Amino acid sequence: MSDCPTATNEQKDAARTSLRERSTDRVASKRAAVSQVGEGLTAILTESLEVSLCVDSDSDTSIIPYDLLQELPSTAYSITKLKSPVKVRVVGGAKLIAKNQVSLDVQVRAAAGPVKIRGVxxxxxxxxxxxxxxxxxxxxxxGIDVSTMIEQLAASTCQYFDADDLNLPVAEVGADSEEGILVKLAELRKEAEKEDREDIGLCEDLYTCV
Structure with missing residues (x-):
């Protein structure tokens, strides 16, 4: 943009602003996609409690809030204190601290049907x-690749923020001259078609070249 000789400072600033906004929209759409992947999913813990399930492609380990753990039968699990606290990054980027670990039987609904996983x-x-x-x-x-699911959903969401759908004031070198040539050639082609002239092919070739 800074190398464009025909763009004014206002046009360059407008173009930079539009690019920043487009980048922000893409980040927002990806966050929405992360939420959409887990929307409506549930898991059954220790065959006794159905909870809202969040899939997180950035989390190496499964995580359960203490409040949910308290709702399970006390005989269904045992808590082990970690040697040192562990920092956990949750959906949205927040970092939380975990001091304990627990092993649970978890049932989730996969594509092939309900799957029970012991000792998670x-x-x-x-x-x-x-x-x-x-x-x-x-x-x-x-067999669930959450990263791929998120990228596909983000791409689907991003189509609403595509530059083609936005009326952005992006300056282009020679845009005015090129537009004038195309308009003139279009007029010549229409005149040739009306008169059924033999040189209509030349108009077509010129129009295509431009």
Whole structure:
């Protein structure tokens, strides 16, 4: 943009602003896609509690909030204290601390039907959350590639923010001259068609070349 000789400073600033907005829209759409992947999914923990399930391609380990853990029968699990606290990055980018770990039997609905996974190791979060996070290690064992799902959904969402759909003031070198040539050639082609002239082919060739 800075090398464009025909663009004014205002046009360059407008173009830069539009590019920043487009980048922001793509990030927002990807975040929406992450939420959409997990929307409506549930898991059954220890055959006793159905909870909202969040799939997270960035989480190496499954995570359960302490509040949800308290709703399970006390005989269905045992908590193990970690040697040192572990930082956990959850959906949205927030970093939380886990001091304990628990092993649970988890049932999820996969493409082939319900799948029961025994002994899923989960970090326990003290913070108040309402979703059970299934780590990518477990998802991979089920044949679920969440990263691909997210990218596909993000791409689908991003089509609404495509530059072709936006009326952006992006300056292009020689845009005015080229547009004038195309208009003139279109007029010549129409005149040749009306008069059924033999040189209509030349007009077509020139129009295509431009």
């Amino acid at each position: 190791k989960c970090l326990v979060l003290e913070e108040s959350e309402d979703q059970f996070i299934l780590g990518k290690d477990v998802l991979s064992s089920l």
